[in-house]
Amino acid sequence: MEAPLEEIEFLARSQNRVEVLRLVAAEPRTRQELATATGASQATLGRILEDFADRSWVSKEDRRHAATATGELVADGISGLISVLETEQKLRPLVAYLPTEEFGFDLRHLADATVTVPTRTRPSAPLQQVRTAIEGADTLRAFSHTLNEQTLSTVHEQVTGGDYAFEAVLSRSALEALAADASLWSQVRELSRRSNATIRVSEGEIPVAALIADGTVSLLVRDEHGILRASLSTDSAAVREWATDRFDRYWERANPFSPLDFN
Incomplete structure (x- = not known):
C-alpha cells in the first residue's frame, strides 16, 4: 500500500x-x-x-x-x-495586505471571489468594480476607514437620483479627510440631509473597508501606505454574514453624524 x-x-x-x-x-x-x-x-x-x-x-x-x-x-x-x-493562488499577490485577523470567515469562502487589481492601462479597475456593484444594487451599507472620491461620487449619484438606501459607518479620520476637500464635503453634507442616507461616526479605527451592495460584499485592500492594491467582490453567504454582523456592531457603537462637528 x-x-x-x-x-x-x-x-x-x-x-x-x-x-x-x-x-x-x-x-x-x-x-x-x-x-x-x-x-x-x-x-x-x-x-x-x-x-x-x-x-x-x-x-x-x-x-x-x-x-x-x-x-x-x-x-x-x-x-x-x-x-x-x-484560492491561494488568487490571494497570493495580496496576502501581505489582507487584514485576515479581522476576517471572521474561512478564506475558503473567497474561492469564487472576483479579484480586481489595478493595471497600467486600467489603474482604477478595482474602484470601477466597486462602482459597478454599487450601481447594480438598491441598498448599500458600508464601514470603512476611508471613502475615496470615486465611491463617494457614485453613492451621491445613486442616493440623490432615486430611492437608493445608503447607510455607512466611517471613522472620524475618514470624515476629517473628506472635510478637507470642499467639493467632497459638499457631497457628504448633501447626503446627510437625505432621508434615504444615514452616516454614523466611529471614534475608533475601522481596519477594514467593506461595502455590502444588496447581497454582494466588496472589500478594498490597501497597503501600509494607503495605496489601493485590489478589490475583492463575492456573493458568499459566509462573507456576507460576517460583513453584516461587523456592520451592525460598528453601527451600534458609532455616533450620529453632523457636519458641524467637523468645522
Whole structure:
C-alpha cells in the first residue's frame, strides 16, 4: 500500500486522472463518455481505470464505470485540495495586505471571489468594480476607514437620483479627510440631509473597508501606505454574514453624524 503523499503524487501527475475520478464520482460513465469529456485516448483511459480499479476507487457495471465509496472520498478530497490551491493562488499577490485577523470567515469562502487589481492601462479597475456593484444594487451599507472620491461620487449619484438606501459607518479620520476637500464635503453634507442616507461616526479605527451592495460584499485592500492594491467582490453567504454582523456592531457603537462637528 502506497503512502498518502505518494497517492496524491499519483493523482497530481496527471490531470486526466483527476478529471476521470471526479467525473465517475459525479455519476457512472462509459469509457466513451469519459473520452468525450476529457479528450483522453482510449488507451490512456484504460490505464487510468485499471489503476483506479487496483485501488478499489472505481467499479464497473454494464459498461459504466462508477466511483466506489472510497473513490468518492478521494475525489472529494482532491477537489477540495484543488479549490484551496486555486484560492491561494488568487490571494497570493495580496496576502501581505489582507487584514485576515479581522476576517471572521474561512478564506475558503473567497474561492469564487472576483479579484480586481489595478493595471497600467486600467489603474482604477478595482474602484470601477466597486462602482459597478454599487450601481447594480438598491441598498448599500458600508464601514470603512476611508471613502475615496470615486465611491463617494457614485453613492451621491445613486442616493440623490432615486430611492437608493445608503447607510455607512466611517471613522472620524475618514470624515476629517473628506472635510478637507470642499467639493467632497459638499457631497457628504448633501447626503446627510437625505432621508434615504444615514452616516454614523466611529471614534475608533475601522481596519477594514467593506461595502455590502444588496447581497454582494466588496472589500478594498490597501497597503501600509494607503495605496489601493485590489478589490475583492463575492456573493458568499459566509462573507456576507460576517460583513453584516461587523456592520451592525460598528453601527451600534458609532455616533450620529453632523457636519458641524467637523468645522
